Amino acid sequence: MIMRREELIGNLGRSCIWDIIVIGGGATGLGCAVDAAGRGYQTLLLEQYDFAKGTSGRSTKLVHGGVRYLKQGDIFLVTEALHERGLLLQNAPHLVRKQAFVIPIYRWFDLPFYLTGLKFYDLLAGKRSFGSSRRLSRRETLNALPAIRPEGLHGGVCYYDGRFDDARLAINLAQTCVDQGGCPLNYVRVDGLAKSSDGRLTEITATDRETQKTYRLKTRAVINCTGVFADDVLRMDDPKTPIRIKPSQGIHLVLDKAFLGGDAGIMIPKTTDGRVLFVLPWGNKVLMGTTDTELNTISLEPEALPEEVNFILNTAAAYLQRPPSRRDIQCIYAGLRPLAAPQNGAKKTKEISRSHKIIVSPSGLITVLGGKWTTYRKMAQDAVDKAISVANLKSAPCRTKDLKIHGWSEGVDFNSHWHVYGSDKAGIEKLIQENPDLSRPLHPDLPFTKAEVVWSVRHEMARTVEDILARRQRVLFLNAQISMDIATDIANLMAAELGRSSDWVRTQVEDYVKLVSIYL
Numbered sequence: 001m002i003m004r005r006e007e008l009i010g011n012l013g014r015s016c017i018w019d020i021i022v023i024g025g026g027a028t029g030l031g032c033a034v035d036a037a038g039r040g041y042q043t044l045l046l047e048q049y050d051f052a053k054g055t056s057g058r059s060t061k062l063v064h065g066g067v068r069y070l071k072q073g074d075i076f077l078v079t080e081a082l083h084e085r086g087l088l089l090q091n092a093p094h095l096v097r098k099q100a101f102v103i104p105i106y107r108w109f110d111l112p113f114y115l116t117g118l119k120f121y122d123l124l125a126g127k128r129s130f131g132s133s134r135r136l137s138r139r140e141t142l143n144a145l146p147a148i149r150p151e152g153l154h155g156g157v158c159y160y161d162g163r164f165d166d167a168r169l170a171i172n173l174a175q176t177c178v179d180q181g182g183c184p185l186n187y188v189r190v191d192g193l194a195k196s197s198d199g200r201l202t203e204i205t206a207t208d209r210e211t212q213k214t215y216r217l218k219t220r221a222v223i224n225c226t227g228v229f230a231d232d233v234l235r236m237d238d239p240k241t242p243i244r245i246k247p248s249q250g251i252h253l254v255l256d257k258a259f260l261g262g263d264a265g266i267m268i269p270k271t272t273d274g275r276v277l278f279v280l281p282w283g284n285k286v287l288m289g290t291t292d293t294e295l296n297t298i299s300l301e302p303e304a305l306p307e308e309v310n311f312i313l314n315t316a317a318a319y320l321q322r323p324p325s326r327r328d329i330q331c332i333y334a335g336l337r338p339l340a341a342p343q344n345g346a347k348k349t350k351e352i353s354r355s356h357k358i359i360v361s362p363s364g365l366i367t368v369l370g371g372k373w374t375t376y377r378k379m380a381q382d383a384v385d386k387a388i389s390v391a392n393l394k395s396a397p398c399r400t401k402d403l404k405i406h407g408w409s410e411g412v413d414f415n416s417h418w419h420v421y422g423s424d425k426a427g428i429e430k431l432i433q434e435n436p437d438l439s440r441p442l443h444p445d446l447p448f449t450k451a452e453v454v455w456s457v458r459h460e461m462a463r464t465v466e467d468i469l470a471r472r473q474r475v476l477f478l479n480a481q482i483s484m485d486i487a488t489d490i491a492n493l494m495a496a497e498l499g500r501s502s503d504w505v506r507t508q509v510e511d512y513v514k515l516v517s518i519y520l
Contacts, residue, residue: 029225031380037182058335086128093424252289
């Protein structure tokens with residue numbers, strides 16, 4: 001099926017009772033919508049901005065079990081995540097790939113410690129292992145990591161995890177929801193919740209932010225998947241609800257690929273803040289992250305703190321022959337983790353479990369807290385199971401373990417950025433055949449073409465310049481300055497597709513240029 005917002009928005013005017021309404025279009029919300037629609041339920045997803053606008057589009061791009069959680073003794077979370085990692089590779093092979101990581105060893109007694117831990121990691125993965133960990137000699141380590149500092153290097157440990165494109169997976173999940181008969185909508189804001197005389201949540205008030213038209217939507221179940229904003233929805237339901245979210249900020253730096261020099265990533269297992277640090281290839285760049293900074297405030301556009309940037313630069317400099325500096329950074333982005341607040345309030349955010357939690361309010365509102373991208377499918381399964389129970393829906397089994405995600409394609413060429421479109425690549429190629437001018441690149445230093453912008457507007461519900469440059473073609477995250485340079489061209493292309501005015505173009509460019517200042 002084709003995902004067009006102009007057609008899907010008409011569903012809000014239908015006189016019907018939705019089986020399940022999902023609030024939030026990040027990883028968890030999209031997962032819930034896919035699961036619910038796949039079981040045959042009348043499913044509506046409402047996202048007030050764009051899919052993966054928040055945390056879900058700002059990850060470390062890893063599909064992983066979480067090596068550091070072994071040290072915390074969270075064996076269940078690691079085992080579950082490793083299982084889900086394997087399912088993601090199976091169901092979205094055009095977006096998920098195996099990635100080698102090397103831990104450089106500068107103290108000989110670290111070698112048996114890390115090798116033993118990673119062998120246990122392999123064991124937990126079982127038949128879904130991405131590859132066996134192994135010891136590397138000094139020469140093998142330098143061959144795998146040409147940019148690593150050689151002084152004092154004893155060798156390394158190689159292990160395997162996965163990497164992916166988070167926002168592109170989110171778009172494909174929205175398309176999968178449509179394929180399954182669901183209705184995912186971006187730029188629709190939930191304004192209020194209404195209850196029946198017995199206190200049960202039965203209705204949502206929502207506004208289409210493009211037309212300002214308001215809708216009253218009847219439903220049997222509501223799942224709150226708004227991440228760091230979950231408390232806002234909980235208090236919309238009951239103003240006296242205690243705080244459930246403890247936000248934590250993680251930032252990432254994007255630099256030129258020369259800072260890594262190879263295809264293997266680096267995992268730095270011990271940092272001064274008690275986390276691990278990853279340096280990994282992403283696109284034709286290098287991604288460095290992340291941090292764990294406790295916050296008391298929540299923002300839709302969180303900003304990296306100077307001390308966070310310095311922490312990553314200084315940590316990386318201790319391992320790389322060419323120490324990166326502030327002027328080498330091509331993009332800085334920050335994301336907020338929606339951690340479930342511990343009951344005693346004593347734990348630091350880095351110690352709070354990444355396991356998810358599902359709570360049910362007296363009104364029947366179901367809220368998903370915590371979790372991570374890798375386990376989004378299992379989180380969704382648990383949440384929909386709970387919705388079936390709470391709303392007394394007719395039982396239907398979960399189908400997502402073997403459900404191919406939209407774009408599924410075999411024999412993917414990861415050397416081409418077109419791999420993220422999977423089977424939709426043929427549609428983009430057809431656009432170019434019909435109009436060869438669309439084959440022109442957006443910028444001499446970018447692989448992206450005009451055809452991809454047109455495709456994203458027509459088939460991926462891109463509505464703004466930011467939607468294109470941040471989440472459809474990822475230019476903002478690869479090189480923020482270049483994204484700003486081409487913003488006007490993108491706005492004009494979109495205006496022609498959407499029938500927008502010159503005033504719309506001007507406003508879009510002004511808003512985007514203002515946004516980019518946060519990423520530079």
